[in-house]
Every structure is written in structure tokens, then in C-alpha cells.
Amino acid sequence: MLTYLLRRLLLMIPTLLGITVLVFSVMAMSPGGISAQTLIGGMDMKPQEKQALLDYYNKRYGLDQPAPVQYLRWLNNVSPIGFVSDSQGQRGEFSFSKGMDLGTSFQYGRPVSDILAERIPITLLLNLVTLPFTYIIAIMVGMKAATQRGSAFDLGAGMSMLALWSIPTMLAGVLLLGFFANVQYFQWFPTAGISSREAQDMPFLPYWDEGGFVRGFLLDRIWHLILPVICLSYGGFAALTKLTRTSILENLHADYARTARAKGLAENDVLWKHVFRNSLLPLITVSAGLLPSLLAGSLIVENIFSINGMGQLAVEAVKGRDRELVLSITWISGFLTLIGYLIADFCYTLADPRVSYD
Amino acid sequence: MQTPSTTRDWILYSLLSLTIVLIVLAMYQIDRQWLKLSEMQAALSEQAKDMRELRGAISSGALAASASTNSTANGEVAQAFQRAYAASRQPDYAQGDWSVDAFFTNLKTITPLVSSDAYASNVQSYVLESLITRNPDTLEWEGLVAKDWTISEDGLVITFRMREDVSFSDGKPLTADDVVFSFNFIMTDAIQAPRERAYLEKIKSVTANGKYEVVFTFKEPYFEALSLAGGIGIMPKHFYEPYLKEPQKFNESKGLLLGSGPYRLNDPKNWTPDKGNIELVRNERYWGDVQPSYHRILWKIIQNDSARLTTFRNGDIDSYSARPVEYQELKKDPQIQAKSQNFEYMPPVVGYSWIGWNQERGGKPTRFADKRVRQAMTYLTDVSRVIKDVFLDYAEPAVSPFSKTSKQHDAALQPYQADLEKAKALLKDAGYQDKNGDGVLEDKAGAPFEFKLTYFQANEDTKRMVLLLKDLYARAGVKLIPTPQEWPVMLENLDKKDFDAITLGWTSGIETDLYQMFHSSQAVSKGDNYVSYNNPALDKLIDDARRTVDEGKRMPLWQQAEHILYEDQPYTFLMRRKSLLFVDKRIHNLQMTKLGLNFGSLPLENYVPLAQQKYTQ
Numbered sequence: 025m026l027t028y029l030l031r032r033l034l035l036m037i038p039t040l041l042g043i044t045v046l047v048f049s050v051m052a053m054s055p056g057g058i059s060a061q062t063l064i065g066g067m068d069m070k071p072q073e074k075q076a077l078l079d080y081y082n083k084r085y086g087l088d089q090p091a092p093v094q095y096l097r098w099l100n101n102v103s104p105i106g107f108v109s110d111s112q113g114q115r116g117e118f119s120f121s122k123g124m125d126l127g128t129s130f131q132y133g134r135p136v137s138d139i140l141a142e143r144i145p146i147t148l149l150l151n152l153v154t155l156p157f158t159y160i161i162a163i164m165v166g167m168k169a170a171t172q173r174g175s176a177f178d179l180g181a182g183m184s185m186l187a188l189w190s191i192p193t194m195l196a197g198v199l200l201l202g203f204f205a206n207v208q209y210f211q212w213f214p215t216a217g218i219s220s221r222e223a224q225d226m227p228f229l230p231y232w233d234e235g236g237f238v239r240g241f242l243l244d245r246i247w248h249l250i251l252p253v254i255c256l257s258y259g260g261f262a263a264l265t266k267l268t269r270t271s272i273l274e275n276l277h278a279d280y281a282r283t284a285r286a287k288g289l290a291e292n293d294v295l296w297k298h299v300f301r302n303s304l305l306p307l308i309t310v311s312a313g314l315l316p317s318l319l320a321g322s323l324i325v326e327n328i329f330s331i332n333g334m335g336q337l338a339v340e341a342v343k344g345r346d347r348e349l350v351l352s353i354t355w356i357s358g359f360l361t362l363i364g365y366l367i368a369d370f371c372y373t374l375a376d377p378r379v380s381y382d
Numbered sequence: 383m384q385t386p387s388t389t390r391d392w393i394l395y396s397l398l399s400l401t402i403v404l405i406v407l408a409m410y411q412i413d414r415q416w417l418k419l420s421e422m423q424a425a426l427s428e429q430a431k432d433m434r435e436l437r438g439a440i441s442s443g444a445l446a447a448s449a450s451t452n453s454t455a456n457g458e459v460a461q462a463f464q465r466a467y468a469a470s471r472q473p474d475y476a477q478g479d480w481s482v483d484a485f486f487t488n489l490k491t492i493t494p495l496v497s498s499d500a501y502a503s504n505v506q507s508y509v510l511e512s513l514i515t516r517n518p519d520t521l522e523w524e525g526l527v528a529k530d531w532t533i534s535e536d537g538l539v540i541t542f543r544m545r546e547d548v549s550f551s552d553g554k555p556l557t558a559d560d561v562v563f564s565f566n567f568i569m570t571d572a573i574q575a576p577r578e579r580a581y582l583e584k585i586k587s588v589t590a591n592g593k594y595e596v597v598f599t600f601k602e603p604y605f606e607a608l609s610l611a612g613g614i615g616i617m618p619k620h621f622y623e624p625y626l627k628e629p630q631k632f633n634e635s636k637g638l639l640l641g642s643g644p645y646r647l648n649d650p651k652n653w654t655p656d657k658g659n660i661e662l663v664r665n666e667r668y669w670g671d672v673q674p675s676y677h678r679i680l681w682k683i684i685q686n687d688s689a690r691l692t693t694f695r696n697g698d699i700d701s702y703s704a705r706p707v708e709y710q711e712l713k714k715d716p717q718i719q720a721k722s723q724n725f726e727y728m729p730p731v732v733g734y735s736w737i738g739w740n741q742e743r744g745g746k747p748t749r750f751a752d753k754r755v756r757q758a759m760t761y762l763t764d765v766s767r768v769i770k771d772v773f774l775d776y777a778e779p780a781v782s783p784f785s786k787t788s789k790q791h792d793a794a795l796q797p798y799q800a801d802l803e804k805a806k807a808l809l810k811d812a813g814y815q816d817k818n819g820d821g822v823l824e825d826k827a828g829a830p831f832e833f834k835l836t837y838f839q840a841n842e843d844t845k846r847m848v849l850l851l852k853d854l855y856a857r858a859g860v861k862l863i864p865t866p867q868e869w870p871v872m873l874e875n876l877d878k879k880d881f882d883a884i885t886l887g888w889t890s891g892i893e894t895d896l897y898q899m900f901h902s903s904q905a906v907s908k909g910d911n912y913v914s915y916n917n918p919a920l921d922k923l924i925d926d927a928r929r930t931v932d933e934g935k936r937m938p939l940w941q942q943a944e945h946i947l948y949e950d951q952p953y954t955f956l957m958r959r960k961s962l963l964f965v966d967k968r969i970h971n972l973q974m975t976k977l978g979l980n981f982g983s984l985p986l987e988n989y990v991p992l993a994q995q996k997y998t999q
Contacts, residue, residue, distance in 0.1 A: 206695060
């Protein structure tokens with residue numbers, strides 16, 4: 025098992041390198057290309073002012089050098105071992121402990137790691153709330169549908185899940201906002217952001233005082249998350265429910281389930297102790313993709329609800345040709361995808377003793 | 383075989399996890415209480431310090447002495463505060479409430495110089511002040527931090543006499559040293575302010591002449607010298623000076639903002655974009671003759687259009703600016719009508735849109751190098767139809783880069799009226815004829831008259847306009863090929879001058895400089911004379927005007943330049959668009975000035991009457 029893990033980990037290095045070469049070349053070749061020009065948005069700038077900015081950026085980010093040199097420099101910076109470079113960008117001696125540096129974002133003028141540290145917790149929070157919610161509902165509905173195959177519930181659930189799946193997120197988000205946050209209908213939820221201005225002055229937990237009930241920071245946050253979480257999760261129900269349902273159905277009719285019933289086991293025990301565990305395998309396969317999605321964020325939902333997460337950041341970075349940021353984001357999500365598959369493979373061994381990689 | 387877990391085990395597990403969760407929550411709670419407490423302590427100690435200073439001033443008699451010379455005590459209000467003073471005399475005037483608005487995107491930083499977007503400079507305008515400000519009624523400059531100023535005969539030296547009662551929001555007095563420091567700080571290479579430096583390079587030196595007098599010396603006469611010198615945001619020396627030692631820290635900072643303005647950041651060093659909004663509190667030490675009315679100024683970040691409208695409907699933001707079609711619909715919406723006042727106006731600084739005809743490509747003149755062709759294209763461009771069909775009449779045709787209300791504009795010039803026959807005649811004159819009868823004109827060599835019109839793909843209104851133009855041009859046998867492009871791609875093509883024709887907009891100032899777009903020296907690569915327009919007569923007029931400091935002599939020069947542009951049509955000038963704005967009814971004293979609506983203009987003139995205030999604190 026250990027050698028297998030080690031082999032998999034080492035194989036990641038060429039894969040990750042390949043990803044960065046690919047992304048770097050695409051960025052370099054894209055029309056409008058990566059040059060200081062793209063950093064200069066305003067049309068109302070005077071030429072000498074523009075030239076001054078161009079020179080400044082070219083010098084600061086080394087954009088005036090050939091692309092392969094720029095790539096090697098970037099690679100050296102992100103790799104944990106390599107040449108130490110000083111503040112002028114001059115190459116120093118080789119070091120095994122120089123640490124990783126994701127570089128400076130062109131658009132923000134700040135270290136990429138700072139920006140990621142600001143955005144990742146927000147996306148993580150959204151997804152950590154959404155995922156269990158999606159899974160629990162999907163598994164519950166899927167199991168009930170499987171055990172009551174052909175019943176009204178099975179039919180209704182199948183249809184409504186499919187219906188939900190086919191509603192575009194964009195539309196759902198705007199409708200939710202329009203009905204559940206609008207003073208003309210039900211103004212139950214806030215319209216934007218993940219926390220309200222007043223919450224900054226509130227204590228963390230809700231409480232009652234002479235003025236009445238005070239939400240507190242925690243409840244305020246939850247209150248802000250409800251609409252985005254609904255928007256993020258409903259699309260996932262359909263696929264997961266169907267998957268659970270099929271998988272459980274298959275196992276319910278398997279020989280071992282019949283044997284268990286023949287031994288006199290209660291139907292509930294058959295379902296939970298035997299069938300459920302075996303039905304987990306396909307769910308684990310799906311969940312391999314979860315880890316990167318935890319950080320990826322959703323552009324649409326984030327835009328509708330004005331949440332500054334990773335989805336927005338990725339799109340902004342690509343639009344602004346912010347190479348350092350794009351590279352870091354693809355690199356991290358590539359890494360997480362690979363790790364995700366590794367974890368999924370590992371989970372197989374836990375769920376099914378027959379699987380072994382030795 | 384594992385033992386099955388019993389109900390008792392489950393209860394035990396749940397209790398245990400519940401306890402852990404509660405402990406974690408309690409820890410968070412206590413942590414926040416500590417933060418709040420330390421904030422309160424900081425505020426208290428600041429108040430105590432003020433009290434001590436006040437006591438000292440009373441006992442030394444300094445306060446009594448200054449009270450007798452205080453201008454407000456004598457009933458005199460400085461010119462810049464006259465309008466705000468008049469507002470505060472209104473019967474329903476009250477202090478209090480917040481001003482709440484929305485930004486469309488998250489701000490990257492609000493540190494002055496480092497920030498580049500309009501939102502950040504909007505925030506900074508409440509915090510930083512400059513020596514002079516423009517009067518919204520007369521459009522003349524008047525003193526803010528400066529009492530008055532003198533300009534030398536040759537226009538090279540400007541001396542500002544400063545007020546002596548101005549202090550920064552942390553209580554330290556503002557002196558000439560701070561102005562000198564601000565200039566030197568910007569001019570420091572390690573500080574990320576290349577664009578400000580490019581402007582200020584015209585200044586030779588800034589020196590303090592005593593504590594409250596500052597002298598700007600210019601390298602050459604320049605018509606915008608006064609606004610250049612007087613417009614520098616004054617940065618407190620004691621606050622920003624440490625960053626000269628660690629410029630990187632300044633360049634990467636998110637919110638380092640302190641000034642003498644009517645509002646201040648609660649914590650001038652630690653604002654971060656992940657807060658999700660920007661909040662300014664009233665500067666209790668504001669020196670101005672009239673104190674601002676709102677307790678706080680808050681900007682929320684709302685990116686989505688429909689979310690922004692819903693938020694405005696809910697009354698959670700104070701204004702909403704609409705696009706033409708939307709504006710017309712919302713004007714009929716009873717819910718919006720009941721809660722808001724709407725404004726259609728055109729500030730003099732509003733930008734104009736244009737179609738630029740590229741006159742040179744790959745070193746060779748294009749068909750647009752012929753003046754007759756450009757004039758014909760202008761006659762074909764039915765601007766009034768574009769305004770009516772696409773912008774629903776919320777725009778006015780542009781004659782030249784100068785606004786109709788500007789002194790630079792010659793009122794005798796009228797916009798070109800659409801005229802198909804004239805256009806056809808001009809094109810025929812230039813040698814274009816439909817020889818093969820396919821409906822498209824051909825030049826003498828037989829090549830069809832077709833061209834690509836490049837435009838920014840994301841703008842819905844521009845897209846509709848280009849399609850309309852395509853039909854209009856086709857009537858004269860000119861084939862337009864719409865070419866939408868992404869922003870970075872478009873910028874690259876502009877720099878390489880790789881386009882046939884392009885439509886874009888320029889922003890204007892109160893006085894618009896033509897140098898950047900139309901001087902032949904700017905036709906080089908990366909210059910802003912994208913269309914390679916070259917006219918020596920115009921060059922000379924522009925140069926002369928820029929060197930003339932005397933406004934009376936300068937304006938005729940601009941008007942002559944305007945005549946040349948009108949004749950040559952290097953651009954087909956399209957239109958200036960109106961601002962369409964809804965503002966919450968509780969905001970009072972909204973007036974139209976020559977600078978546009980006074981909503982949020984400084985010194986603050988808007989207020990909320992006591993009965994309509996919604997935010998306390």
C-alpha cells in the first residue's frame with residue numbers, strides 16, 4: 025500500500041508540470057496576450073502616463089522577457105527547491121529550503137497567496153455547508169425511492185429531481201432573489217453578501233436583550249447563506265439521487281441480500297448493514313471530484329449573491345490575463361484533483377475489503 | 383464481529399459532540415467580546431487625549447483667543463462651504479443617518495496612489511482633501527485647505543496661502559510640510575504611483591515657505607498648472623512617512639487611508655477587501671465651517687444587476703443608476719415611484735462616444751485618409767436615429783470633444799445632419815462607384831468598399847448601435863462588418879493600430895485637452911492618436927493653447943481647433959449620454975448644479991430630515 029501511495033505521489037509531479045506548461049502556453053498565446061498592456065484598463069489615461077505605467081509593470085513583473093524565461097522563473101519561484109532570487113530578481117545559489125512563492129498578482133499588485141487566503145475560506149464555507157446538505161438529501165431520497173420502487177414517491181421524486189436539475193442556476197438565483205429577498209414579495213432573506221453590516225457589531229451568538237432578539241454573527245451568517253446554498257445544491261440532487269437509487273436497487277436484488285433475508289434478518293438490517301455499505305462504492309467514485317470543487321467555487325452563484333469566492337476570482341484572473349493568479353488556481357485545483365482521486369482509491373479499500381493495491 | 387452500538391452510545395456521542403460545538407462557539411463569542419472591548423478602549427483613550435488638550439487650551443487662554451478670530455464665529459463661512467451652509471439653514475435640516483450605496487465590483491485596495499479605479503477614488507474623496515476645489519455653480523476654483531493663491535506673471539510659480547485651522551482626523555495639524563511631503567512621496571520611484579508621477583513631472587519643485595505657505599514651481603507654462611498643483615490629495619506626513627522605508631508594504635497595502643476630510647476610516651491602517659463593504663465614519667475633528675450631516679458613509683458590494691435593484695427596492699441602498707430601457711420601465715413602477723425621486727442629467731464632464739476612422743495601416747494610407755470619405759461616413763451616421771432607437775433619447779449628439787456647455791465650444795457649430803445624398807456625392811467625388819451592380823461601392827482599383835468596425839463585445843447598447851449602423855451604411859453601398867472584441871484584444875489592436883474603424887468613448891474634463899487624441903506626435907505606436915490623424919495647423923493650435931495660461935486667450939485657440947476637427951472628422955462624434963438615477967426619497971436637498979447632480983458632492987450638501995432617518999448610531 026505504501027509503495028503504491030508513493031508511486032502515485034511521485035507520478036503527480038510530471039502531471040502537475042504538464043498542467044502548468046499547458047496553461048502557461050495558452051496564456052502566452054491568447055489574443056491580447058499577457059503583457060503589461062492588459063493591466064492598463066482606463067481609456068482616459070494620457071499617453072505618457074500610460075507609458076509610465078507600462079514601463080513600471082514590465083519591469084516589476086519581468087514581462088519584457090521571452091516567455092520560456094518567464095516560465096522558468098515562475099517555476100523556480102513555486103518549486104520548494106530551486107535557486108534563491110533576491111528582490112531584484114537576480115538568481116542566487118541553489119537551495120533545498122527556499123520555500124514556495126506563488127508570485128504577485130498583476131491586477132491586485134499583491135501576493136497571490138494573500139489573495140487566495142482571503143478567498144478560499146469563503147468558498148470553503150459555502151461548499152462545506154452545501155455538500156453534506158446535498159449528500160444527505162440525495163441519499164435519503166435515493167434510498168426511500170429504491171426501497172419503495174415504483175411507488176408514487178419513487179415516481180414523484182424522480183420527476184421533481186429531474187425538473188430541478190434542468191433549471192439553470194442563473195434563473196433560479198434571480199428568481200430566489202426576486203421572490204424571497206424582495207420587499208414586493210417575501211423579504212425573508214438578504215440580497216447580497218455573506219454577512220450584514222450590523223453583524224460586525226453583534227456578539228457571536230444570538231441572545232435576547234431589552235430591545236428584543238439579536239441575531240448574532242452566527243445566525244446572520246447562516247441567514248445570508250441560505251439562498252446561495254439552495255442555489256448551489258439543488259442541481260446536484262438529481263444525479264446523486266439517481267446514483268444512490270440504482271446502486272441500492274442493484275444490491276437489494278443481489279444474492280447476498282437474499283441470503284441475508286433468508287437467514288431471517290430484518291429488512292432494515294439488510295438495508296443498512298449490508299446493502300448500504302456496498303452501495304457506497306459508486307458514491308465514493310463521484311466524491312473524488314469533490315475536493316477540487318471545494319475550492320473551485322461557482323461563478324454564477326457568487327455573482328448573483330455578490331460573494332467574493334474563488335469562482336469570481338478565477339474568472340477575473342482569466343479576463344484580466346492575470347497569469348500568476350491563473351497558474352496558481354489551476355495548479356492548486358490540479359493538485360487537489362489528483363489528491364482527490366488518491367483519497368477515493370483509498371476509500372475503496374475501506375468500503376470494500378476485496379480492493380487492495382498491493 | 384463488532385458489537386452493535388446501542389441507543390445509549392448514540393446519546394452519549396451526540397452529547398459529547400454538542401458540548402464540543404458549544405465550547406467552540408463560546409470561544410468565538412468571547413473572542414469577539416475582547417475585540418469589541420479593545421476597540422472601545424482605544425476610542426476612550428482618544429477621547430481622554432482630546433479632553434486633556436482641550437483643558438490645556440482653555441487654561442492657557444488659547445481657545446478664547448482663537449474664538450475671537452474664528453471665521454464661523456463671525457458669521458463668515460468660507461466660499462467652499464457656502465452651499466453646504468445654506469443647506470444646513472433649511473428648516474428640516476438634521477444631522478444623522480447614514481448614506482448607503484453600492485459598488486459593482488469588489489475593491490482591490492483603497493490606499494491612495496496604489497488604487498486605480500474610480501470607486502477607490504470616490505472613497506478617497508471623502509477622506510483626503512486638496513488645496514482647492516471647484517465651485518459647482520461657477521465652475522471656478524476656490525480655496526479649500528488653501529485660503530488664496532497667487533500665480534506669477536509667467537505662470538510658472540503658484541503660491542498657496544493655507545488655512546491655519548486644518549487638522550487631520552487623528553488630531554495632528556495640517557501644514558505646508560504635509561503638502562511638500564505629499565509631492566515628494568508621489569515622486570519617490572519606489573512608490574507605486576507611475577501615473578500620478580507622469581502628470582506631476584511638469585512640476586520642478588514644491589517648497590514650504592513658512593508653516594502655512596507652499597510654493598509650486600513649474601518647468602514650463604501649462605494651462606492646467608493650477609488644478610495640477612491644487613489637486614494633489616494632501617497626505618499626512620507623520621502617517622505615510624514610515625512607508626518610505628518599506629515601500630513594498632505600502633504598494634501591497636489594502637487600506638492605508640488617513641486625511642483631513644469630513645470622514646475617516648475607523649481603523650486607518652487595516653481595511654481589507656474581504657470585509658465585503660467599505661465604511662467611513664464621521665471625522666469628529668473635522669475643521670470645516672460646516673460639519674457633514676451623515677454619521678456614516680457605507681458602500682456595499684453588489685455585483686449582480688437584479689440584486690442591486692432588489693436591494694434598492696428594499697430601501698437598503700440609497701441610489702440606483704439605470705440603463706435607458708430599464709429607466710423607462712422603472713419610471714412606471716409604482717413601488718419605485720413611491721420611494722424615490724428620479725433624475726436625468728448630463729454633467730459637463732460626461733464622456734462622448736465616437737467612431738475612429740483609421741487613416742494609416744501597415745505604413746500605407748487607408749481609404750479613410752481621404753477627408754471626403756470621412757465626411758461621407760459622418761453624413762451616413764444618423765446619430766439622431768441612434769439616439770432615438772438605441773438610447774431612447776437619453777443622450778445628445780456630440781459635435782466635438784468639447785461639451786456644449788464648455789467655454790471651449792463654439793456655439794455656431796451644429797452637429798452634422800444625416801444626409802444620404804450628400805454622402806453619396808462625396809463618395810462619388812472620392813472615386814467610389816458601384817461598377818458591378820452588386821449594391822456595394824468599388825474604388826478605382828475595383829476593390830469593394832467594406833470595412834470592419836471593431837467594438838467592445840460586452841456592451842449591449844453598442845452592439846445594437848453597430849447593427850443599426852450596418853443598415854444605415856448599406857443604403858449608400860458601404861459594407862460594415864461588425865467585429866466584436868474582448869477588452870485585452872481590443873487594447874492590443876489599438877496599440878498596433880490594427881483595425882479599420884473602431885467605436886469607443888473618451889471621458890472629458892471641465893476643460894478638455896486635445897493633445898492626447900489628436901496631436902500628430904501621439905500617432906506613434908501606443909500613443910492615443912489611434913487613427914494616425916495628422917494636421918499641422920491643429921498641432922500648432924493645440925501646442926499654443928496648452929502653453930497659454932491666460933484663459934481669455936486660450937479659449938479662442940481651442941475654438942479654432944474645434945473648427946478644424948469639425949471639418950476634418952478624424953472621428954465621427956456620436957453622442958454624450960445622460961445619467962439616469964433614482965435616489966431614495968429620504969435624501970433631501972438634491973439640486974442640479976453645473977457639475978451635475980449634487981448627490982454625494984463635497985462639502986456634503988445632502989441630508990435626511992429627522993423624521994425620515996433610519997439608521998441610528
